[in-house]
Amino acid sequence: MTSLLDQTRFSESIYKPTMARIVDINDLTALDRLFTVELPDGVYLDHQPGQFVKVSVLGVGEAPISISSSPSRTRQTFELAIRKVGDLTGVLHDLQAGAMVGIRGPFGQGFPMDRFKGKNLLFIAGGCGIAPLRSLINQVLDDRGSYGHMQILYGSRSAADLMFKDELHEWENREDVELLLSMEKADIDWPACTTGYVTHLFPQIELDPRNTIAVIIGPPVMYKPTIAQVRNKGIIEGNIWLSFERRMKCGVGKCGHCQINHIYVCRQGPAFQYQHVKDLQEAM
Amino acid sequence: MKPKIAFFDFTSCEGCQLTVVDSLQTNVGLLDMVEIVQFREAMTEKGTDYQIAFVEGSCTRESDEDRLRAIREQADVVVALGACAHLGGINAIRNIYSIDEVRDEVYGDKGEWYETYQPRPIDAVIAVDAVIPGCPIDRDEFIAVVTQVLQGREPRIPDHPVCIECKLNETVCMYLRGEICLGPISRAGCGAICPKYGFGCVGCRGMISNPNLESMEEVLEQYGRTLEEARAKMSMFLTYQTLEEGES
Amino acid sequence: MQPAKILPKSAFPGWIDFLKRSYTVVGPKAMHGQTVFGEIETADDLTLEYNQSVIPPKKYLVPQREVLIEYKLDGTEVEAKFNEEATVVFGVHTCDLHAIKLLDLIFSKGFTDQHYAAHRDNTIIIGYECLTTCGPESFCRSMGTASAPESAYDLHIIDMGSDYFIQIGTERGEALFTGYDGVFTATEPDYARMNGTLSDKWQRFPYRLDVDVTEIPDLLAESYHSDHWQELADICLACGMCTQVCPTCYCFDIRDEVDVTLSVGKRVRSWDSCQIDSFALVAGGHNFRETRAARQRHRFMRKGKYQFDATGMVGCVGCGRCATACLVDITPIKTFNELYRRQQQQPEEVEA
Ligand SMILES: Cc1cc2nc3c(=O)[nH]c(=O)nc-3n(C[C@H](O)[C@H](O)[C@H](O)COP(=O)(O)OP(=O)(O)OC[C@H]3O[C@@H](n4cnc5c(N)ncnc54)[C@H](O)[C@@H]3O)c2cc1C
Ligand code: SF4
Ligand code: SF4
Numbered sequence: 001m002t003s004l005l006d007q008t009r010f011s012e013s014i015y016k017p018t019m020a021r022i023v024d025i026n027d028l029t030a031l032d033r034l035f036t037v038e039l040p041d042g043v044y045l046d047h048q049p050g051q052f053v054k055v056s057v058l059g060v061g062e063a064p065i066s067i068s069s070s071p072s073r074t075r076q077t078f079e080l081a082i083r084k085v086g087d088l089t090g091v092l093h094d095l096q097a098g099a100m101v102g103i104r105g106p107f108g109q110g111f112p113m114d115r116f117k118g119k120n121l122l123f124i125a126g127g128c129g130i131a132p133l134r135s136l137i138n139q140v141l142d143d144r145g146s147y148g149h150m151q152i153l154y155g156s157r158s159a160a161d162l163m164f165k166d167e168l169h170e171w172e173n174r175e176d177v178e179l180l181l182s183m184e185k186a187d188i189d190w191p192a193c194t195t196g197y198v199t200h201l202f203p204q205i206e207l208d209p210r211n212t213i214a215v216i217i218g219p220p221v222m223y224k225p226t227i228a229q230v231r232n233k234g235i236i237e238g239n240i241w242l243s244f245e246r247r248m249k250c251g252v253g254k255c256g257h258c259q260i261n262h263i264y265v266c267r268q269g270p271a272f273q274y275q276h277v278k279d280l281q282e283a284m
Numbered sequence: 285m286k287p288k289i290a291f292f293d294f295t296s297c298e299g300c301q302l303t304v305v306d307s308l309q310t311n312v313g314l315l316d317m318v319e320i321v322q323f324r325e326a327m328t329e330k331g332t333d334y335q336i337a338f339v340e341g342s343c344t345r346e347s348d349e350d351r352l353r354a355i356r357e358q359a360d361v362v363v364a365l366g367a368c369a370h371l372g373g374i375n376a377i378r379n380i381y382s383i384d385e386v387r388d389e390v391y392g393d394k395g396e397w398y399e400t401y402q403p404r405p406i407d408a409v410i411a412v413d414a415v416i417p418g419c420p421i422d423r424d425e426f427i428a429v430v431t432q433v434l435q436g437r438e439p440r441i442p443d444h445p446v447c448i449e450c451k452l453n454e455t456v457c458m459y460l461r462g463e464i465c466l467g468p469i470s471r472a473g474c475g476a477i478c479p480k481y482g483f484g485c486v487g488c489r490g491m492i493s494n495p496n497l498e499s500m501e502e503v504l505e506q507y508g509r510t511l512e513e514a515r516a517k518m519s520m521f522l523t524y525q526t527l528e529e530g531e532s
Numbered sequence: 533m534q535p536a537k538i539l540p541k542s543a544f545p546g547w548i549d550f551l552k553r554s555y556t557v558v559g560p561k562a563m564h565g566q567t568v569f570g571e572i573e574t575a576d577d578l579t580l581e582y583n584q585s586v587i588p589p590k591k592y593l594v595p596q597r598e599v600l601i602e603y604k605l606d607g608t609e610v611e612a613k614f615n616e617e618a619t620v621v622f623g624v625h626t627c628d629l630h631a632i633k634l635l636d637l638i639f640s641k642g643f644t645d646q647h648y649a650a651h652r653d654n655t656i657i658i659g660y661e662c663l664t665t666c667g668p669e670s671f672c673r674s675m676g677t678a679s680a681p682e683s684a685y686d687l688h689i690i691d692m693g694s695d696y697f698i699q700i701g702t703e704r705g706e707a708l709f710t711g712y713d714g715v716f717t718a719t720e721p722d723y724a725r726m727n728g729t730l731s732d733k734w735q736r737f738p739y740r741l742d743v744d745v746t747e748i749p750d751l752l753a754e755s756y757h758s759d760h761w762q763e764l765a766d767i768c769l770a771c772g773m774c775t776q777v778c779p780t781c782y783c784f785d786i787r788d789e790v791d792v793t794l795s796v797g798k799r800v801r802s803w804d805s806c807q808i809d810s811f812a813l814v815a816g817g818h819n820f821r822e823t824r825a826a827r828q829r830h831r832f833m834r835k836g837k838y839q840f841d842a843t844g845m846v847g848c849v850g851c852g853r854c855a856t857a858c859l860v861d862i863t864p865i866k867t868f869n870e871l872y873r874r875q876q877q878q879p880e881e882v883e884a
């Protein structure tokens with residue numbers, strides 16, 4: 001057995017993808033689909049939540065996509081939640097199960113799960129930020145005993161934009177998970193749903209600031225106000241984690257596209273400790 | 285089923301369609317991928333059940349608008365072929381004069397008999413899905429755009445200055461040769477072919493979307509050229525755009 | 533290090549002919565008043581006393597356009613492509629040698645870029661010592677790049693009038709003389725002559741920066757919020773020429789190209805520029821470096837600080853090419869000096 005990373009790194013070329021089969025495609029929303037991808041025999045994915053792969057369609061191009069399944073549920077197959085926004089993602093959405101895609105990676109630094117153990121967790125997702133966060137959430141759920149209290153705040157535009165509805169219901173029904181939703185248009189029957197942005201959920205939560213790790217993933221506009229709320233709850237900078245999206249071409253620290261000041265998001269991120277990026281003007 | 289494609293010409297020199305014929309010589313594979321149902325340069329039949337329409341030439345009269353709308357109605361994808369369709373191009377130079385002046389000048393006392401109005405790019409009349417810029421178009425770019433359309437993708441063209449390609453060619457800058465060049469504000473993609481052969485760029489592929497015009501004026505001044513000279517160069521392909529800018 | 537060689541100038545053309553039998557030989561050639569690296573047929577084609585080539589010899593290590601992989605669209609064949617052409621690059625100036633050293637670090641750090649490595653393996657670099665400074669825009673002396681760095685060249689040539697003193701950098705460099713008998717081993721008097729030539733050269737190389745090279749990373753760090761970036765942005769055309777000609781710029785784009793029958797294709801890498809509008813544009817239309825000021829700052833931060841942080845080498849080697857190319861006269865000499873002047877004037881201004 002070879003890990004995909006070894007396969008990528010030690011094959012002839014770091015730019016040469018491993019061809020993998022799409023075995024299942026499910027609609028998440030009108031714009032988002034969940035792709036289950038199966039690696040060739042003998043190759044497995046070994047990743048941290050928060051890492052990404054470069055996904056390509058031969059003849060079209062390549063894009064970085066977060067791994068949405070958790071390491072605990074990933075080996076030869078893994079899941080990618082992909083939003084249709086442009087060229088490659090448009091073509092991906094037209095594919096049928098059985099089609100082949102190229103995969104390189106996993107790249108970058110994910111979230112350091114070891115450092116989260118024993119802590120209470122505050123997970124905050126905006127829009128498609130839930131896709132990478134889901135990897136983290138399920139990793140924790142599959143090893144629930146190792147972590148403390150878990151709160152999930154998920155902000156979405158409307159009910160139609162909610163991703164992973166089945167899993168949301170599961171989380172909602174668990175005793176050991178506290179899930180709160182916010183929607184700009186709260187058109188859903190949900191036990192804990194607030195009209196507004198994810199920042200409007202903060203008055204409703206109680207937490208122990210000293211023992212809580214906050215993880216925030218969402219669109220660029222979400223970070224500043226959300227961090228302000230998290231800081232307001234008393235959580236220190238070192239316990240706030242973020243994940244950034246940038247344009248990425250190589251995924252391996254060469255092409256220069258993903259840089260935030262001196263930092264290469266593809267190598268040093270996409271997961272970052274807030275402390276390390278808060279002073280970078282290009283970060284948020 | 286092979287997609288059916290059709291070529292239409294409006295007011296133009298048909299040079300771009302000739303370039304298409306030319307590119308087919310070296311890319312015969314394309315004929316296995318599509319069925320051409322209308323192409324005046326190469327055939328006489330006229331099929332009307334096309335999915336992809338290539339429109340060459342600018343819209344220069346009311347009745348052109350109806351033809352354009354009919355094309356838009358039928359085609360799934362409309363591609364503007366060349367500078368005339370993309371920019372209004374050379375045909376629009378006369379827009380600096382009033383329509384009556386033009387009529388008198390061109391048709392004399394028979395002016396009233398001819399239908400004509402201010403020439404414009406086709407996207408002033410119908411929505412356009414893709415553009416193959418240039419006067420004439422670039423063979424390889426034509427093939428690349430067609431390929432992307434066949435893949436169901438939206439073709440993209442560069443949006444940065446010609447200078448970048450000019451430097452890659454290691455051409456001596458036209459300004460150092462005492463010539464005006466619109467390279468710093470014009471859209472790349474042609475391989476900076478004009479400076480390569482000793483001519484200043486006249487922006488046949490249109491302007492980039494975010495040109496630094498004030499700085500361009502300073503370049504002209506620094507090299508002892510006037511804005512008027514540059515405007516004269518710009519009038520060749522960019523009259524329609526310059527006038528629109530002025531009005532808005 | 534192996535003892536150096538002495539090649540009489542009269543034997544030089546013969547040596548080039550000898551190399552041509554086994555290698556593609558490229559070097560600086562005069563073209564319309566500029567110097568351009570290109571293939572040479574005989575020694576006559578070479579212009580060794582040249583100012584600065586328009587595009588640096590990096591184009592032989594990171595070509596402007598390079599096929600990385602070729603494939604069938606159905607995925608049944610995916611093949612990486614590598615450069616296999618054995619090339620000798622002649623007459624690389626010392627600043628460009630420093631730049632190659634930096635590229636070596638970048639492309640081997642973390643993940644090894646095998647395509648770069650293949651070029652490097654197949655490309656023999658012959659340096660050429662500048663004995664006069666090239667133009668008013670170059671500031672190699674200030675950047676500490678007017679002497680050859682040891683690990684970047686295979687051979688390095690110093691012109692001593694009637695003959696060439698040739699330093700041996702690598703075994704494969706030395707092997708370029710195997711089977712060629714017009715060359716001699718340098719003796720002690722040759723070394724003395726060489727050292728005389730080198731020490732004479734410094735008086736012809738002025739310092740052009742007011743700031744010392746070791747202070748540049750800190751100077752840039754402190755100038756991050758300077759108003760100067762906006763002043764540069766006001767005149768910058770965002771044309772990207774400055775980055776295309778820079779020997780230490782290596783940012784690239786990767787795109788797929790498909791044949792018209794949609795059966796085969798290739799993934800191609802080509803030079804990109806952080807100065808053009810779309811460089812940091814992502815889905816949703818968000819542009820992380822939308823303003824020209826942010827892009828000018830990024831460029832100079834990369835040259836002066838970021839690459840230093842990443843590799844230990846300052847990312848500008850002082851060749852001055854960007855200044856020569858720029859139509860609006862944005863130059864590193866003026867920029868570094870202006871930032872330094874402001875820092876000296878009002879140290880508190882940059883704190884904010
Ligand atoms: C670490 C990381 C993780 C990610 N995870 C996910 C994920 O889990 N799911 C997901 O759906 N997405 C994810 N993304 C985002 C995803 O990578 C992008 O949506 C994707 O690259 C878009 O590719 P595309 O070819 O479809 O879009 P493109 O066609 O490249 O276009 C996207 C946008 O880019 C702009 N653009 C690009 N090139 C040009 C051009 N030449 N001219 C004009 N405009 C241009 C436009 O604004 C366009 O709307 C992630 C990104 C990163 C960096
Ligand atoms: S010749 Fe024109 S395109 Fe080329 S660098 Fe000069 S201004 Fe730019
Ligand atoms: S250099 Fe300018 S005028 Fe010439 S083909 Fe290119 S865009 Fe057109």
Ligand code: SF4
Binds near residue numbers: 627628670672673852
């Ligand atoms: S900048 Fe200095 S080292 Fe570089 S070519 Fe000019 S004189 Fe030589």
Ligand code: SF4
Binds near residue numbers: 767769773858862
């Ligand atoms: S060459 Fe000059 S004008 Fe062009 S991008 Fe660079 S600094 Fe700006």
Ligand code: SF4
Binds near residue numbers: 774847851854
């Ligand atoms: S920034 Fe300019 S002077 Fe410095 S190495 Fe690059 S091209 Fe040469």
Ligand code: FES
Binds near residue numbers: 256258
């Ligand atoms: S994606 Fe290329 S350097 Fe990060």
